Amino acid sequence: MALMEVKGLTMRFGGIVAVDGLDFEVEEGTITALIGPNGAGKTSAFNCLTGFYKPTSGSITYRGESMIDLKPHQITYKKILRTFQNVRLFKEMSVLENVMSGAHSISNQFVYGALTRSKSARKEEREILENAERCLDFIGILDKKDKVAKNLSYGDQRRTEWARALAAKPDLLLLDEPAAGLNAEEKGKLIELIRRFRKELGITVFLIEHDMSLVMEISEKITVLNFGKKIAEGTPAEVQSNPLVIDAYLGTGDDDDEEGSPWVK
Amino acid sequence: MFTTGELILQQLVNGLIMGSFYALVALGFTMVYGIIKLINFAHGDIYMVGAFISFVTFGVFSYFSDGVLGVILAVIASMIFCAALGFAIQRVAYKPLFDAPRLSLLITAVGVSLIVHNAVMVQTGGQFMFFQSSIDNTAGFPITENITITHVQIFMFIITAALMAGLTWFIGRTMWGKAMRAISQDKDACRLMGINVNKVIGLTFMIGSALAAIAGGMAVVYYGQVHFFMGYMIGMKAFTAAVIGGIGSIPGAMLGGLLLGVLEAAGTQITGSAWSDVFAFGILIIMLLFRPNGIMGKTTIERM
Amino acid sequence: MEKLNSADAVDVKKLGFFGDLVEKCYTLMDNKKIKWTVLAVILGLMILFPFTTTNYWISVVQNAMFFALLAMGLNVIVGYTGLCHFGYAAKFAIGAYTTAVLVRQFGWDFWLTLPVAVVTSILAAIIIGGPTLRLRSDYLAIVTLGFGEIVRITARNLQITGAASGLSGIRRPSFFGIHLTSVTHWYYVFLVLVVIYIIVSYRIKNSRFGRALEYIREDEDAAQAMGINTTKFKLFAFIVGSVMGGIAGSFFTVRMGAISPQSFQFLMSANILLAVVLGGMGKIPGVILGAAFISMFPEFFRNVPFVGDARMLFFGLLLVIVMIRRPQGLWPDRRR
Numbered sequence: 089m090a091l092m093e094v095k096g097l098t099m100r101f102g103g104i105v106a107v108d109g110l111d112f113e114v115e116e117g118t119i120t121a122l123i124g125p126n127g128a129g130k131t132s133a134f135n136c137l138t139g140f141y142k143p144t145s146g147s148i149t150y151r152g153e154s155m156i157d158l159k160p161h162q163i164t165y166k167k168i169l170r171t172f173q174n175v176r177l178f179k180e181m182s183v184l185e186n187v188m189s190g191a192h193s194i195s196n197q198f199v200y201g202a203l204t205r206s207k208s209a210r211k212e213e214r215e216i217l218e219n220a221e222r223c224l225d226f227i228g229i230l231d232k233k234d235k236v237a238k239n240l241s242y243g244d245q246r247r248t249e250w251a252r253a254l255a256a257k258p259d260l261l262l263l264d265e266p267a268a269g270l271n272a273e274e275k276g277k278l279i280e281l282i283r284r285f286r287k288e289l290g291i292t293v294f295l296i297e298h299d300m301s302l303v304m305e306i307s308e309k310i311t312v313l314n315f316g317k318k319i320a321e322g323t324p325a326e327v328q329s330n331p332l333v334i335d336a337y338l339g340t341g342d343d344d345d346e347e348g349s350p351w352v353k
Numbered sequence: 354m355f356t357t358g359e360l361i362l363q364q365l366v367n368g369l370i371m372g373s374f375y376a377l378v379a380l381g382f383t384m385v386y387g388i389i390k391l392i393n394f395a396h397g398d399i400y401m402v403g404a405f406i407s408f409v410t411f412g413v414f415s416y417f418s419d420g421v422l423g424v425i426l427a428v429i430a431s432m433i434f435c436a437a438l439g440f441a442i443q444r445v446a447y448k449p450l451f452d453a454p455r456l457s458l459l460i461t462a463v464g465v466s467l468i469v470h471n472a473v474m475v476q477t478g479g480q481f482m483f484f485q486s487s488i489d490n491t492a493g494f495p496i497t498e499n500i501t502i503t504h505v506q507i508f509m510f511i512i513t514a515a516l517m518a519g520l521t522w523f524i525g526r527t528m529w530g531k532a533m534r535a536i537s538q539d540k541d542a543c544r545l546m547g548i549n550v551n552k553v554i555g556l557t558f559m560i561g562s563a564l565a566a567i568a569g570g571m572a573v574v575y576y577g578q579v580h581f582f583m584g585y586m587i588g589m590k591a592f593t594a595a596v597i598g599g600i601g602s603i604p605g606a607m608l609g610g611l612l613l614g615v616l617e618a619a620g621t622q623i624t625g626s627a628w629s630d631v632f633a634f635g636i637l638i639i640m641l642l643f644r645p646n647g648i649m650g651k652t653t654i655e656r657m
Numbered sequence: 658m659e660k661l662n663s664a665d666a667v668d669v670k671k672l673g674f675f676g677d678l679v680e681k682c683y684t685l686m687d688n689k690k691i692k693w694t695v696l697a698v699i700l701g702l703m704i705l706f707p708f709t710t711t712n713y714w715i716s717v718v719q720n721a722m723f724f725a726l727l728a729m730g731l732n733v734i735v736g737y738t739g740l741c742h743f744g745y746a747a748k749f750a751i752g753a754y755t756t757a758v759l760v761r762q763f764g765w766d767f768w769l770t771l772p773v774a775v776v777t778s779i780l781a782a783i784i785i786g787g788p789t790l791r792l793r794s795d796y797l798a799i800v801t802l803g804f805g806e807i808v809r810i811t812a813r814n815l816q817i818t819g820a821a822s823g824l825s826g827i828r829r830p831s832f833f834g835i836h837l838t839s840v841t842h843w844y845y846v847f848l849v850l851v852v853i854y855i856i857v858s859y860r861i862k863n864s865r866f867g868r869a870l871e872y873i874r875e876d877e878d879a880a881q882a883m884g885i886n887t888t889k890f891k892l893f894a895f896i897v898g899s900v901m902g903g904i905a906g907s908f909f910t911v912r913m914g915a916i917s918p919q920s921f922q923f924l925m926s927a928n929i930l931l932a933v934v935l936g937g938m939g940k941i942p943g944v945i946l947g948a949a950f951i952s953m954f955p956e957f958f959r960n961v962p963f964v965g966d967a968r969m970l971f972f973g974l975l976l977v978i979v980m981i982r983r984p985q986g987l988w989p990d991r992r993r
Contacts, residue, residue: 138882140878140881159881159886160878160881160882161881161882161883161884161885161886161887164881164882164883164884165884169882170882172878172879172882176876176878176879176882177875177876177879178871178872178875178876178879178880179875179876180875180985181871181872181875185868185871188868189868189869189872189879189880189883189885190883192865192869192872192883192884192885193883193884195865197864197865197866198865198866198893199861199866199893199897201864201865201866202860202861202864202865202866202867203857203860203861205860209864212865213863213864213865216865252883256883256884390795391795392795392798392799446977446981449981450980450981450984453980453984454739454984455794455795456735456739456741456794457980457984458980459741459795459798460930460934460976460980461976461977461980461981463743463927463930463976464972464973464974464975464976464977464980465973465977466973467927467969467970467972467973467976468970468973468974468977469973471967471969471970471973472967472970474969475967475970585923589799589802589803589806592799593803596796596799627810627813627814628810628814630806630810631806631807631810631811631814634803634804634806634807635807637799637800637803638789638800638803638804641789641792641796641799641800642788642789645792645793645796
């Protein structure tokens with residue numbers, strides 16, 4: 089059984105069908121990608137998976153359980169963590185505090201613990217702190233932990249977001265266009281990092297992405313979306329040679345990719 | 354003694370008159386909210402300033418006519434003043450914060466409200482001021498033995514209706530009105546289309562403020578007194594009216610105003626005047642809980 | 658976002674000498690020993706203060722401390738969580754009236770009324786917050802304002818709360834045999850309360866609970882994505898803020914010995930909010946100084962012509978200027 093199964097996922101906004109009967113699976117321990125040209129419905133599908141939209145119809149199951157009626161925070165408690173397309177940090181707070189937020193779903197002190205500072209509360213507080221520092225170290229920005237998030241460079245803001253997701257000790261990581269706004273060198277580091285997520289931490293990775301070079305290099309399985317519908321599925325090589333996919337990318341005149349042709353690595 | 358039928362009629366008339374005030378002020382709330390998503394706390398105070406300017410300028414015009422003509426001139430003067438004031442407030446206090454968090458803008462609006470009503474308080478020493486003219490507030494058409502609908506009431510109702518019709522035409526048919534509706538949907542797209550967004554926002558504040566000034570001027574004649582704190586309650590209630598109608602919707606504000614006026618009159622009749630304000634706020638809270646989009650408001654799916 | 662960053666960069670340069678000074682102070686405070694010494698000296702001065710001055714100034718400072726309590730309570734709701742609350746006077750009215758009615762009408766001992774005041778505060782927070790916290794944040798502002806008015810008008814209309822004239826002759830309590838009557842007694846009672854509230858505020862701020870509130874303030878969607886049940890945490894912020902206000906109100910009642918609906922007008926709510934905003938939302942020393950400034954301002958300018966009457970006008974101006982020029986409040990930030 090696959091870790092996550094999506095069947096017949098449909099999302100309608102008024103008269104517009106953003107996602108139309110989408111089926112795909114994410115196997116445990118893989119790196120899977122959902123791609124498609126601009127406006128293909130990737131982000132809508134992603135928001136359904138993370139509970140930010142309630143799909144019009146269809147089913148999403150995770151380890152055999154339905155996730156349709158779960159709110160975003162409940163999905164996080166299932167150890168499914170997400171990042172945002174245009175980095176959403178807690179801007180006025182320090183990097184360390186940002187990453188500490190990741191541990192929210194794996195800790196449980198509340199008002200009583202806050203006021204009494206009981207032994208268990210202090211122990212948990214220490215664990216949250218150490219966990220956050222470990223995650224920052226893993227990503228490689230531990231030296232920036234006291235900076236205020238809004239003063240970081242864009243690349244470091246992205247890295248902080250990944251560290252924050254890692255701090256929740258996720259089983260499944262959902263990345264929303266992780267390469268957006270990164271330069272070539274940073275993309276290289278991202279590829280290495282995503283591989284380390286799986287190899288060292290055993291995290292299954294699912295990403296939606298616009299950047300072909302990144303997707304083709306790291307994913308094992310790719311689902312291609314166009315106009316809300318699945319048009320192809322398979323390994324990078326299979327997808328690349330699929331005429332429907334080539335048509336979708338080249339035929340729509342979607343040439344705002346900086347690489348010119350989407351296949352250039 | 355009043356019969357039940359007379360009581361109902363009397364309260365209906367009172368309610369519609371109160372409702373006209375609420376509706377005129379609510380229009381300003383709803384237009385501003387529609388366009389920049391701000392609850393303009395200072396709007397009630399603009400109504401109050403409108404009343405004051407009408408009062409003061411009438412003092413000047415009354416040398417020349419202390420009747421209807423003088424009042425009309427005074428109200429026109431106060432419309433111009435309030436439109437300028439509304440525009441100035443928008444430019445100086447709100448515009449720098451359009452991109453800031455909503456909380457900052459809201460707190461600024463409270464600050465502006467404090468400035469405006471305290472400025473008037475200092476000017477007047479916090480006293481009530483009483484209005485005198487040759488207009489007879491009691492003259493009218495007797496409907497039954499006890500109830501008369503006065504000329505002033507009829508006149509006010511006609512003016513309110515005319516203003517609403519005019520505004521509906523303006524928003525629906527003119528270029529400016531279309532620009533306003535377009536901006537409330539997507540400010541950035543409007544900029545790309547070459548609409549001068551700042552100008553349209555300024556105009557929205559001016560129209561809203563002028564409408565509040567008319568309501569203020571009518572209040573001077575109808576109640577015969579002015580006070581620096583008179584804008585606070587009506588501001589709250591006009592906002593309630595805007596929410597009842599569906600905030601952002603112009604026909605909604607009109608309907609909500611009239612409805613709130615009538616409901617409040619009925620509620621006051623039943624529970625006594627001491628509770629009338631509780632009644633209005635109660636309606637607001639119930640409305641927000643069960644139908645936060647109001648009678649005419651549209652439900653929207655929030656997209657990220 | 659870019660705009661915001663560049664504005665900050667300019668700010669830092671402009672600060673110059675002052676910025677360096679702030680940075681030095683923060684660095685000094687990083688040393689635990691120095692920090693605790695400074696705090697001990699401030700506390701010592703506060704303890705000695707009543708011996709150096711007249712009853713008038715003792716009561717002025719005590720009133721400022723009362724204000725600081727309210728501001729710290731509201732700070733949990735507005736400063737930490739970023740919720741708009743324009744009816745905070747109602748929160749302390751509920752505590753105040755609970756105590757006043759129980760002591761005056763039912764002859765209870767003051768200390769026994771405190772738990773009841775806590776319960777009524779919690780109930781009020783649940784009744785008003787439960788359904789409304791899901792609404793858009795600016796609707797919350799209006800609902801809290803409306804609720805504030807409802808509480809005040811209800812107190813004005815009911816017989817049990819003494820109607821428009823309020824309740825007076827509320828018996829002052831004893832504390833371990835000391836009948837708390839003099840101004841100095843109450844000064845120390847409020848000093849103890851301020852210390853407790855400061856500890857509570859810091860403990861909340863540096864806990865999982867408090868951080869969750871700040872995450873909600875900064876970015877609600879991202880907070881949800883981190884597993885925070887935003888509705889639940891907002892409700893508890895509401896409850897904690899409400900209880901802090903309610904307890905402050907209970908003490909206010911017995912200190913004054915009387916209570917009336919006039920104390921709970923919108924102006925009061927606006928003043929408390931102003932203290933929180935001015936000091937810097939969420940920053941505790943800033944909030945306390947903001948409260949002290951707001952409550953003592955009229956004392957200093959009472960006899961200055963024009964300014965005395967127009968003080969709310971200046972408050973309004975200050976609010977607008979602070980929001981436009983320094984929305985993060987006047988308490989200086991560390992440069993990081």
